[in-house]
Amino acid sequence: MGPPTQPAIAFVNPSVGFSDRRKSKPIGLAYIMAYLEKHGFPSSGFDFGDSEDDAVELAGTYGLDRFDVVGFSVYNESLRAAVAMAGWIKSRRPDCLIVLGGPHATAVHEHILRRHPCVDVVVRREGEEAMLELVRGLGDRARLTGIRGTTWRAPDGSGDDGSGDDGSGDDGSRGGGDDSSGGTGTGTGAVGLLVNKDRDLVPDLDQIPFPDAEFTSHSGYPDLTYYDEVQGRLKAALTICSSRSCPYNCSFCGVLTIGRTYRSREAERVVAELFHFRERHGVTYEHVYFSDANFFVSPARALEVAEALYEADPRVTFSFGTRVNQILKAAEVLPRLKECGLRFIELGIESASEPVLERLAKHVKPEVNMAAVRLLRRLGIEISLDFIMLDPATTLADIRANMEFLREAGFYDYVPHDHLYTALVLYEGTPIRDFYARRFGVVFDPDDLPNPFALFELTEVQRFSDTLRAFRKQWQGRIDRALAQGELALASLGDDFAEDGSRRDGPPEVGSRRAGSPGYGEGFSRMSHARLQLDVVSLRHAPNLLAERLLTDAEAGFPLLDRGGLEALLPCPGHDGVPLHDLIARTEAMAREAGCARAPDAVGPHGRD
Amino acid sequence: MQRITSELPYLDQAGHVYVPLAGPARSCLKLNRHASRIWREALRRPVDLEDLPAPDRDFLLGLTRRGVLHTAPAPEGG
Ligand code: B12
Numbered sequence: 001m002g003p004p005t006q007p008a009i010a011f012v013n014p015s016v017g018f019s020d021r022r023k024s025k026p027i028g029l030a031y032i033m034a035y036l037e038k039h040g041f042p043s044s045g046f047d048f049g050d051s052e053d054d055a056v057e058l059a060g061t062y063g064l065d066r067f068d069v070v071g072f073s074v075y076n077e078s079l080r081a082a083v084a085m086a087g088w089i090k091s092r093r094p095d096c097l098i099v100l101g102g103p104h105a106t107a108v109h110e111h112i113l114r115r116h117p118c119v120d121v122v123v124r125r126e127g128e129e130a131m132l133e134l135v136r137g138l139g140d141r142a143r144l145t146g147i148r149g150t151t152w153r154a155p156d157g158s159g160d161d162g163s164g165d166d167g168s169g170d171d172g173s174r175g176g177g178d179d180s181s182g183g184t185g186t187g188t189g190a191v192g193l194l195v196n197k198d199r200d201l202v203p204d205l206d207q208i209p210f211p212d213a214e215f216t217s218h219s220g221y222p223d224l225t226y227y228d229e230v231q232g233r234l235k236a237a238l239t240i241c242s243s244r245s246c247p248y249n250c251s252f253c254g255v256l257t258i259g260r261t262y263r264s265r266e267a268e269r270v271v272a273e274l275f276h277f278r279e280r281h282g283v284t285y286e287h288v289y290f291s292d293a294n295f296f297v298s299p300a301r302a303l304e305v306a307e308a309l310y311e312a313d314p315r316v317t318f319s320f321g322t323r324v325n326q327i328l329k330a331a332e333v334l335p336r337l338k339e340c341g342l343r344f345i346e347l348g349i350e351s352a353s354e355p356v357l358e359r360l361a362k363h364v365k366p367e368v369n370m371a372a373v374r375l376l377r378r379l380g381i382e383i384s385l386d387f388i389m390l391d392p393a394t395t396l397a398d399i400r401a402n403m404e405f406l407r408e409a410g411f412y413d414y415v416p417h418d419h420l421y422t423a424l425v426l427y428e429g430t431p432i433r434d435f436y437a438r439r440f441g442v443v444f445d446p447d448d449l450p451n452p453f454a455l456f457e458l459t460e461v462q463r464f465s466d467t468l469r470a471f472r473k474q475w476q477g478r479i480d481r482a483l484a485q486g487e488l489a490l491a492s493l494g495d496d497f498a499e500d501g502s503r504r505d506g507p508p509e510v511g512s513r514r515a516g517s518p519g520y521g522e523g524f525s526r527m528s529h530a531r532l533q534l535d536v537v538s539l540r541h542a543p544n545l546l547a548e549r550l551l552t553d554a555e556a557g558f559p560l561l562d563r564g565g566l567e568a569l570l571p572c573p574g575h576d577g578v579p580l581h582d583l584i585a586r587t588e589a590m591a592r593e594a595g596c597a598r599a600p601d602a603v604g605p606h607g608r609d
Numbered sequence: 610m611q612r613i614t615s616e617l618p619y620l621d622q623a624g625h626v627y628v629p630l631a632g633p634a635r636s637c638l639k640l641n642r643h644a645s646r647i648w649r650e651a652l653r654r655p656v657d658l659e660d661l662p663a664p665d666r667d668f669l670l671g672l673t674r675r676g677v678l679h680t681a682p683a684p685e686g687g
């Protein structure tokens with residue numbers, strides 16, 4: 001029986017086992033699905049991105065063996081889940097074409113085909129056009145295996161005869177990963193494989209449809225929101241990708257695997273996408289999270305997008321990610337961006353240590369980080385911090401530089417505290433992974449992501465990291481909960497007062513010094529309000545103070561830790577220097593008193609996730 | 610000489626002074642490094658406001674006017 005003329009196609013975002021980020025639709029897959037749909041090939045999407053369920057069970061529950069073609073989007077973390085699902089599908093439906101794509105699949109395409117027989121083909125780099133050719137040509141397997149940008153197992157095991165290239169991308173992208181000797185024309189490294197030439201990246205992003213696709217998910221999607229402090233309200237938010245790739249070359253970056261040619265969209269198409277999804281979902285999206293790898297490559301274009309959004313609807317606010325040197329280079333554009341609704345920038349600071357910045361190939365000095373932070377603060381543009389506290393060769397001096405930076409730059413007040421606990425992840429296809437493989441004299445298994453918390457060269461750094469993680473495990477959840485309750489209580493108390501401090505619905509009482517003065521509810525005094533404010537600040541500081549104390553102890557050879565364990569390092573923060581445990585209990589009690597305590601999992605209004 | 614006190618408890622932590630209810634809409638005011646230094650010195654021992662540089666004096670007087678700080682003549686010898 002030949003293949004169906006209208007094949008049943010599915011795309012799956014397999015699980016990474018957890019997600020440390022807020023769940024949102026897999027944009028890359030949505031682009032591919034919309035592209036196929038436009039060309040007459042509808043497909044079904046499944047998003048199990050953060051599921052903790054068994055992969056095979058999920059495949060069974062959602063009937064993934066119903067399809068003629070199943071494409072998986074593969075991250076480093078999700079390869080195993082993808083392969084488990086693919087194996088199950090193949091065992092029940094051997095003629096199903098199993099396609100892998102995405103950053104990790106691109107990086108180790110040859111390895112995947114060698115090690116995992118259930119995978120038929122890897123689509124390297126961007127998937128729209130290659131995928132369309134695949135579904136169009138299903139009937140002719142011989143033609144199929146010649147599609148550009150794809151890698152196959154050779155049917156007779158003969159391998160590449162020279163039609164391929166090394167998968168390292170003619171635009172300098174990093175695809176090719178572990179087996180970059182493969183398919184260079186001699187075929188030695190790629191014996192048994194057909195590595196077809198790279199396909200050009202989508203040249204004009206405005207020619208492809210908006211990423212409009214539906215996904216079935218095990219857990220649904222939370223409404224994407226943004227709490228706009230300026231306008232004082234929660235807004236429905238939409239993620240838009242207005243450009244692809246990035247002209248920089250940071251050694252740890254997983255984006256460049258897909259291709260290094262930066263391309264951007266026209267401002268009016270970005271606005272059109274916002275209105276398209278408003279209408280499609282019946283939701284008035286009023287904040288745009290730009291998911292671009294680097295939105296600010298061209299400040300002039302960034303301004304065009306911002307002005308177009310503002311003109312279309314001045315209520316719309318937006319945020320984006322970029323690197324520090326660009327902030328400084330385009331300082332003159334920032335005030336206008338702010339006028340047009342820019343609320344925060346996700347800033348790739350990564351480290352404050354010069355040697356680490358060099359390893360990460362950031363090509364910026366620590367002073368540039370500080371200057372960019374100061375500039376944004378001056379302009380009143382919020383910063384969302386991208387930071388890598390530790391990498392395998394980190395020294396205590398590097399950590400000291402990081403802590404000093406965080407303190408100097410005012411990030412002790414910053415939440416969430418995740419940046420304190422981050423360690424560099426060595427993604428396949430990134431130069432830093434190769435750097436460490438060489439340095440350690442090892443070959444990392446391409447199926448595995450080395451545990452970033454077990455790679456430290458220095459025992460004192462390992463111990464620092466272990467102790468910090470122990471603190472996180474024991475205390476961070478409690479701190480977060482108390483903070484959420486405290487902040488919520490303060491927010492609701494704050495709502496009762498106008499800018500000048502007067503009670504919104506009562507007479508002004510500037511300078512009032514009486515505890516229990518009018519303006520506070522039953523049993524909650526002005527003094528309690530003041531104390532709660534200070535305790536919330538202290539809770540924000542607490543993990544930083546712990547990290548500082550731990551670092552000082554590490555520098556002295558861990559005398560305190562040896563004697564008293566983690567307990568001995570816990571800070572006593574607050575205006576009256578209370579033990580952390582008491583500070584948490586006191587904050588929760590005061591929040592309750594203020595009448596705003598919530599269920600333990602409730603969170604207060606927040607800017608972004 | 611003036612003795613300056615804070616009406617409410619305050620926090621001096623991580624290099625900055627935090628003053629509760631002293632910001633807009635009664636938010637907590639984080640003083641910058643310089644202002645934190647002025648605050649600390651002013652509250653540590655009696656000061657002669659007239660001797661301070663004008664901006665520092667205005668800063669302290671501003672807080673006094675808003676009821677955040679109290680000033681009273683310092684007792685002799687103190
Ligand atoms: C927005 C975003 C998210 C969002 C949405 C996720 C999503 N799946 O879209 C959220 C916040 C949920 C998220 C979570 C995570 N993310 Co993320 N994310 C991004 C970000 C910033 C933008 C994604 C985007 O809009 N891309 C634009 C689209 C068009 O490109 P694309 O996704 O690469 O897709 C194209 C190709 O890859 C290819 N393709 C992709 N899948 C497939 C499948 C098939 C069958 C085919 C043929 C082709 C194909 O075709 C697509 C269209 O051209 C990227 C960085 C970046 N700018 O790319 C990181 C990035 C993709 N994320 C990354 C990581 C690690 C994660 C997490 C694992 C983090 C974590 N530990 O929890 C999770 C995993 C989530 C999951 N499994 O769904 C890494 C991946 C690195 C790697 N080599 O694995 C990146 C590259 C950032 C980095 N650190 O360098 N992420």
Ligand code: SF4
Binds near residue numbers: 250
């Ligand atoms: S600036 Fe950002 S997107 Fe660009 S290479 Fe560096 S980490 Fe990647």
